[in-house]
Amino acid sequence: MKKIALHGGDFDLDEDMSEYLASTGQYGPPAAPISGLTSWLAATRGGAAIDVLLSGSLAPRSAAPTRYFKKLEGGDILTKLAASLHKTVWKGVRLGTALDPDYESWTPFEVVEYL
Numbered sequence: 001m002k003k004i005a006l007h008g009g010d011f012d013l014d015e016d017m018s019e020y021l022a023s024t025g026q027y028g029p030p031a032a033p034i035s036g037l038t039s040w041l042a043a044t045r046g047g048a049a050i051d052v053l054l055s056g057s058l059a060p061r062s063a064a065p066t067r068y069f070k071k072l073e074g075g076d077i078l079t080k081l082a083a084s085l086h087k088t089v090w091k092g093v094r095l096g097t098a099l100d101p102d103y104e105s106w107t108p109f110e111v112v113e114y115l
Helices: 074-084
Strands: 002-005 011-016 019-021 026-028 037-042 055-057 067-072 088-096 101-112
Touching: 002 074, 011 037, 011 088, 037 067, 055 067, 067 074
Parallel strands: 002 101
Antiparallel strands: 011 067, 019 026, 037 055, 037 088, 088 101
């Protein structure tokens, strides 16, 4: 299982987003940046954000156009996830609305004190 550390500094919520390119028959970077892609840390799979500071819109990385990310500040991780130490939290990623998502993904993370 992936880990997120309370004392590990900043943490990136990130997701690989590629699309099928008919011209090559392979998957690659989206032709246009994806808008409306959000991510958050939740206490349960399918749950809402633990705190608004642990969520946000994802943007493409300039050096890796298929990687979308949102940086979470280390201080927010420490204060907002302290009660989740040695527990599992879930990274949710969604494109579209909760009632009608075009894409949704859930990844478990163990909250540890240090990496």
